[in-house]
Amino acid sequence: IKFLNGGEFLEFLKTFGKIPLPPYIKRDDITNSQDDREDYQTVYASKEGAVAAPTAGLHFTKALMDELLSKGIKFAQITLHVGYGTFVPVKVDDIRDHQIHSETFYLSRKDADTINRAKDENRRVIAVGTTCVRTLEYLSDENGRVKPRTGLCDLFIYPGYNFKCVDAMITNFHLPKSTLLMLVSAFYKRPKILEAYTEAKLKDYRFFSYGDAMLIE
Template sequence: MRTKDFYFDLPEELIAQTPLKNREESRLMVVDKKNGVIEHRIFKDIFDYLQEGDCLVLNNTKVIPARLFGIKDPSGGKVEFLLLKRIEGDKWETLVKPGKKARIGDTILFGDGLLKAKIIDYGDEGSRIVEFYYDGVFEQILDQLGSMPLPHYIKEQLEDKERYQTVYAKHEGSAAAPTAGLHFTQDLLRKLQEKGVNIAYITLHVGLGTFRPVKSENIHEHKMHAEYFEITEETACTINKVKENGGRVIAVGTTSIRTLESIADEHGKVRPAGAWTDIFIYPGYQFKIVDGIITNFHLPESTLIMLVSAFSSREITLHAYEEAVKNRYRFFSFGDAMLMI
C-alpha cells in the first residue's frame, strides 16, 4: 500500500488556528464504519451515541511546556529546544534548532543559567540526547522557563494555555496534546457517567513521532517512534468488565487506540502495564478491543489517517474527509471531531 493512497486536498484556511470558546460546541461528524453513512452534529451530541454499559477511554497525559529558548555557552548563539521524551532521570531526547551547530559536549544555558543542558549524544532523525543540570525541582523550573509546544501549523498565539490541555489532564510528560479529548467538558463527562457510561483513563505520553510524516513510498517501510504508556489495574478491570457484559469500548484519540491495541490479547482482554509502544496501525490490521473511535481530522498521508482507515476502510475514510472539506469542517488540533462507530 502506498503513502499517496491516503492523500486528499486540504485548503489551508480549514486548518483551525484557535480553539472555540466552548469546547463541546465544535462540530461532530458521525460515520458508520461499515457503510460510510454520515451525520453532521455538534460534539455535545456524542451523548446520544454512547449507551449505558459502554466504556469511554481517555488519555489523561498532560502537555509540559516543552519548548525552551537558550544560548550556547560561551558563544551566546541562540538555541531552541523541544523536549520529546524523558529517557531516564534528567536525560531527554530533544529536538535542537539550529541542529547543525548542536554538537556533543555543547552546553546550553536557559534563564540566565537557572537551567543548563549538555548535549551528550545523537538521537534518531536529527534529535539530540541531552542531560539537564539545575537546583530545585525540574518541573517547576520548566514551568517557569518553558512555553507550550503548539504544532507548527498553528501560527496564532494561544491566549489561554489551558486550552491546549484536556480538562482531565493529570500526568505530565507529553510534547503534544491528545487533541481528540479537547472537546470534552467536565459537565459532558458527568452527564455521560450519569447515563451509565463508564469512564476509564490510560496514560500515553505523546511524542512528535506520532506526527512525523511518512517519507517512504510504501507505508510498510515506515517505522513509528516508541511512546511510553501506562494502564492501571482499575482501568484494565473496568474495560474487561465492559467487554464481558457486551458493552462497547470507545477510544478517544489515536493515542488511546494505540495504547489499547498494544496491550490487548487475542481474546480482547487488557492487563495493567507500563511499557513502550511503537505499534503502527494501517489497513489490514485486525482490531482486538476497540469498538468505536473519537478523533480529530488529520493530515493527508499521515499515520493517523491510516489508522482511521484501518478502523473502517480507506474508501469510507477518504469520502468522509472529502465531505469534511466540502462542509468546511475545521481540521487538526483545534479543529472539529469525528465519531466512527
C-alpha cells in the same frame, strides 16, 4: 544538558518553555501562548510527559462527562505520553518501512478491569483519540482483554490491521500522509473515510488539533 540552578526540571520548563503545539499552529505573541496553556489541555489530564495533547479529548468538558456518567457510560483512563513522532509524516513508498517512535504508556489495574468488564458484558469500548486506540490495541490479547502495565508502545497501525479491543473511536480530522490518518483508514474502509473528509471540507468543518471530531464505529 545540565541545569545548574538547582530547581526542579518541570518547574524550569513551565517557566521558560512554550506549549508544544503542533508545527502547523503558529503563535507570535505571549497572549496566545497563555491561552494555549488552558485550551490545549484536556479536562481529565493528570500526568505530565506528552509533547502534544490527545486532541480528541479536547471536545470533552466536565459537564459533558457528568452527563455521560448519568446515562450509565463508564470511563477508563489510560496514559500515553505522545512523542514528537506523531507529527512526522510518512515519507517511504512502502508504509511498512516507516519507523514509528516508542511512547511511554500506563494502564492501572482499576481501569484495565473497567475495560475488560465492558468486553465481558458485550458493551462497546470507545477510544477517545488515536493515542488510546494504539495503546489499547498494544495491550490487548486476541480476545480484546487488557492487562495493567507500564511500558513503551511502538505499534504502527495501518490498513490490514485486525482490531481486537477497540469497537469505536472519537478522533479529529488528520493531516494527509500521517500515521494518524493511516490508523483511521485501518479502522474503517478508506473510501468511506475519504467520503467523510470530503463532506467535512464542503461543510467547512475544522481540521487538525483545534478542529472538529467524528465518531467512527
